[in-house]
Amino acid sequence: MSHPRIVIYSGGTLGSWALPYADGADLLVGADRGALFMLRHGLKPDIALGDFDSVSADELVEIERHSTLFQSCDPIDKDYTDTELAFAWALSQSPSEIIVCGGLGTRWDHSLANIHLLRQGLQAGVPCRMLDEHNEIMLIDQTRPLQLTAGTYPYVSLLPLTLDAAGITLQGFLYPLTDARLTIGQSLGISNVLTEPTGTITVKEGLLLVIQSGDPRPIG
Template identity: 65%
Template sequence: MTRVVIFSGGSLGPWALRLIQPGDLLVGADKGALFLLRHGRRPDVALGDFDSVNAEEKAYIAENSGRFISCDPVMKDLTDTEMAFNWALEKQPDEIVLCGALGTRWDHALANVHLLRKGLEAGLRCRIIDAYNEIAVMDQHLPLTLQRSRFSHVSLLPLSLDVEGIELQGFQYPLHNAKLTIGQSLGISNCLAEPEGTIAITAGMLLVIQSSDQAAE
């Protein structure tokens, strides 16, 4: 199984390093590359405009990364994370994991959540993970199976206008042939009642957000 793990410049910590598995391709987007290097991990590729690091740090990243791709910070159309995501898509991995994709900038955070839709349309499993959350997008072609973990809550939110035929098994609040429309909170704060839970739908795109009130260390 081939995975690409992207480290962006949002909220990162030791928990993110523990997500790395042998054989993963590591991508550092802007300051995310510096995070990897400072924690003893060499990015296979570092890319972005590097406007979040100083000249000395940029040179350090360029010298110590497998490949270095720099662009102008003004004359560009994509965020650093989307550049990294597009690079990952070209590698046709089995999965893409984004770390540091959430933080104080909600415009960037929401744009990164939308990248999950791009991955889904390419037929790939993609996740955003931070200290409190794990976010995925699913449709009728890619149902999800969740294992009981440190995430105590599971919330479902439509990413399309409507999501139809929702089936939940193994949850405290099961659903059968349910429908969610943007603006409804019916899918918030469910939890697993069994060691494993499955989610399936018949139409639409569904955000599945696992979360915990306690941050990972």
């Protein structure tokens, strides 16, 4: 299979919101407890990998038995998180796209480290997205403009991943920018809104996180 679309389920915050992303995927990857989530919701991992220190012995047997491929590693001697192991495997498949569900959660050290993985995808020229129920995160550089379509997420925020991101131009937004600079430690790029069906983001220097987000809907 050439240039597959890959969806990774990791061990962070997951729920029913994550299941539709499996539709149309060519390969499904379960990282640690993410593989158990998949099995519990009728999805079969094409590969399950990690140290599996967050599942029980019986759950580990279940994961190994029902995954097409299974790779475990020692939790003490490994150098990378389970999500990075899964992400590296996905990149090795020369994918057309990588989507990570469950890469964000209550452990902010893991969440931030997983967001940083987007840089590996950018360097490889692979479009990547990091998702949870209320956010979609991407990383861009000067390689090509990013086009966003109005829809699920009402807000678009920009944060530099490098010390500065310069030459930022926004088209189709309520608060346009032209050849602007964002510096790490500032909140200038938070909570913009699309005013056109499609918006374009261009950056000339540095790395820029693009975060589409929405507030939880009230109950009742």
